Amino acid sequence: MTMNRQETEQLIQEVLEVYPEATGKQRAKHLMANDPTLEKSNKCIVANKKALPGVMTARGCAYAGAKGVVWGPVKDVVNISHGPVGCGQFSRAGRRNYITGHSGVNVFGDMNFTSDFQEKDVVFGGDKKLAKLISEIDTLFPLAKGVTVQSECPIGLIGDDIEAVAKKSAREIGKAVVPVRCEGFRGVSQSLGHHVANDSLRDWVLHNRDEDNSFESTPYDVAITGDYNIGGDAWSSRVLMEEIGLRVIAQWSGDGSIPEMESTRHAKLNLLHCYRSMNYISRHLEEKYGIPYMEYNFFGPTKIAESLRKIASFFDDTIKENAERVIARHQPVMDAIIAKYRPRLEGKRVMLFVGGLRPRHVIGAYEDLGMEIIGAGYEFAHNDDYDRTFKEVQDGALIYDDATSFELESFVERLKPDLIGSGIKEKYVFHKMGIPFRQMHSWDYSGPYHGYDGFAIFARDMDMTINNPCWKNLQAPWKRGGTEALESAAA
Amino acid sequence: MPNVMLRNNAAGQLVLYITKKDHEETVVALEHSGPGAWGGEMQLSDGSRFYLEPLEQTPKLPLTVRVKRL
Ligand code: SF4
Numbered sequence: 001m002t003m004n005r006q007e008t009e010q011l012i013q014e015v016l017e018v019y020p021e022a023t024g025k026q027r028a029k030h031l032m033a034n035d036p037t038l039e040k041s042n043k044c045i046v047a048n049k050k051a052l053p054g055v056m057t058a059r060g061c062a063y064a065g066a067k068g069v070v071w072g073p074v075k076d077v078v079n080i081s082h083g084p085v086g087c088g089q090f091s092r093a094g095r096r097n098y099i100t101g102h103s104g105v106n107v108f109g110d111m112n113f114t115s116d117f118q119e120k121d122v123v124f125g126g127d128k129k130l131a132k133l134i135s136e137i138d139t140l141f142p143l144a145k146g147v148t149v150q151s152e153c154p155i156g157l158i159g160d161d162i163e164a165v166a167k168k169s170a171r172e173i174g175k176a177v178v179p180v181r182c183e184g185f186r187g188v189s190q191s192l193g194h195h196v197a198n199d200s201l202r203d204w205v206l207h208n209r210d211e212d213n214s215f216e217s218t219p220y221d222v223a224i225t226g227d228y229n230i231g232g233d234a235w236s237s238r239v240l241m242e243e244i245g246l247r248v249i250a251q252w253s254g255d256g257s258i259p260e261m262e263s264t265r266h267a268k269l270n271l272l273h274c275y276r277s278m279n280y281i282s283r284h285l286e287e288k289y290g291i292p293y294m295e296y297n298f299f300g301p302t303k304i305a306e307s308l309r310k311i312a313s314f315f316d317d318t319i320k321e322n323a324e325r326v327i328a329r330h331q332p333v334m335d336a337i338i339a340k341y342r343p344r345l346e347g348k349r350v351m352l353f354v355g356g357l358r359p360r361h362v363i364g365a366y367e368d369l370g371m372e373i374i375g376a377g378y379e380f381a382h383n384d385d386y387d388r389t390f391k392e393v394q395d396g397a398l399i400y401d402d403a404t405s406f407e408l409e410s411f412v413e414r415l416k417p418d419l420i421g422s423g424i425k426e427k428y429v430f431h432k433m434g435i436p437f438r439q440m441h442s443w444d445y446s447g448p449y450h451g452y453d454g455f456a457i458f459a460r461d462m463d464m465t466i467n468n469p470c471w472k473n474l475q476a477p478w479k480r481g482g483t484e485a486l487e488s489a490a491a
Numbered sequence: 492m493p494n495v496m497l498r499n500n501a502a503g504q505l506v507l508y509i510t511k512k513d514h515e516e517t518v519v520a521l522e523h524s525g526p527g528a529w530g531g532e533m534q535l536s537d538g539s540r541f542y543l544e545p546l547e548q549t550p551k552l553p554l555t556v557r558v559k560r561l
Contacts, residue, residue, distance in 0.1 A: 040536070040537065048513070280510075283496055286498065286553050287554065387515075
């Protein structure tokens with residue numbers, strides 16, 4: 001059942017009735033029925049506001065945004081989770097950012113480094129410990145290209161001066177030491193962590209090689225930003241850029257490295273996948289080095305072709321021709337995939353609730369498979385993300401910002417989607433409700449989903465989830481009644 | 492006095508981006524658009540207004556500047 005705008009509005013009202021009046025009023029501002037003609041979202045939806053006390057939100061903290069998302073995938077730095085041990089240990093390797101290299105030798109992405117704060121560090125301050133830790137890291141891991149200090153909550157509370165330690169240690173070890181002020185209590189969600197991390201890259205890393213002109217650039221150099229190589233996403237994107245004749249000189253930050261970031265200024269175009277988490281540094285690159293940025297979308301053949309053409313339009317005719325050739329080369333394979341899976345997925349209805357980009361980016365891929373998005377929402381998007389979302393979602397679809405677990409469950413109960421794409425916190429709840437579910441943050445231990453190669457996996461995964469026989473067996477055979485029960489009893 | 496970034500979007504319109512708020516809005520009217528002076532009062536598409544101390548020349552965009560909220 002597809003709902004029109006009025007029905008959706010009514011559903012929202014009914015779900016909100018449970019709340020106390022003040023809470024209901026606040027939450028009402030975060031929910032709406034989509035109107036694709038809208039250009040600006042600030043009149044109709046409130047985003048990036050603090051979650052209300054007492055509701056269950058799916059959001060994370062600024063540390064999660066800075067260490068987990070932006071800095072975590074940089075392979076050749078040691079990210080110190082500065083503070084108690086838990087924040088780093090429980091988030092270690094959870095995002096499945098793939099990297100190449102030898103762990104513990106020249107790449108460190110899957111290890112957990114922490115200053116392991118104890119009571120005495122909180123009382124007397126942890127600066128000395130941090131300085132010692134950094135020189136120890138330099139001894140133990142000489143191939144690390146830099147160290148970052150990702151502060152956890154206590155650091156901000158006790159007022160440690162990590163910037164001073166960073167400056168001093170950087171001189172001592174002769175490498176970049178980056179203080180990242182991403183204490184978890186800052187801001188309303190992990191989104192501020194992205195911003196803080198972007199600013200730390202801008203202030204402590206980006207310009208380090210501005211005097212060094214030994215890098216030989218070509219007119220076809222590009223940088224990929226906002227791709228975290230989840231399950232290999234950046235690699236399946238990178239091959240396409242290379243296939244059309246471009247040279248990828250930096251990956252931010254999936255499978256990326258400090259030297260790549262430092263030489264990004266030689267790029268001619270900055271390709272921005274995740275706008276939410278890396279628009280800050282992209283804007284800076286444009287202002288300081290004159291590198292224009294372009295948002296692209298590598299989910300599903302329709303959007304990939306569109307994006308490849310758009311990317312090629314920044315370059316000369318050879319690249320444009322290459323783009324057409326590459327699209328034509330992959331099209332038959334894509335057609336075969338669609339021919340195989342579309343009949344099994346046609347008309348299935350999907351609800352999405354993911355971070356700050358994917359609910360709008362993956363829609364094209366679902367539509368290529370004949371599926372329909374009936375609800376989309378973000379955990380931590382800002383209004384500029386909603387501006388970009390309305391056009392992508394169908395009229396009357398449900399839009400929810402920072403949905404509480406109660407709202408999401410009620411919407412699902414009423415809308416009965418065939419598939420939900422959301423995070424690990426939601427996954428098992430919906431499994432128990434008997435609804436097919438894909439974890440769309442880290443691709444449910446699968447991936448990559450970007451690029452043509454990724455779409456093949458995406459289509460298979462969606463089919464595997466929705467048409468899994470297990471959903472029919474959620475009810476015990478003897479409770480089903482009818483002839484079916486007798487048959488299975490006889491079998 | 493917020494810090495804002497002025498840039499041209501893909502459609503060639505002048506856009507004002509308030510860094511702190513992650514808020515992007517197109518500029519619908521600009522008092523001085525050169526030559527000789529660039530800036531002054533700016534009217535945004537959401538109705539808000541800002542004032543930029545006029546620059547002597549048309550600047551190279553994007554550019555981060557301090558503006559006054561009117
Ligand atoms: S909120 Fe604070 S204590 Fe919790 S994970 Fe984030 S940084 Fe650590």
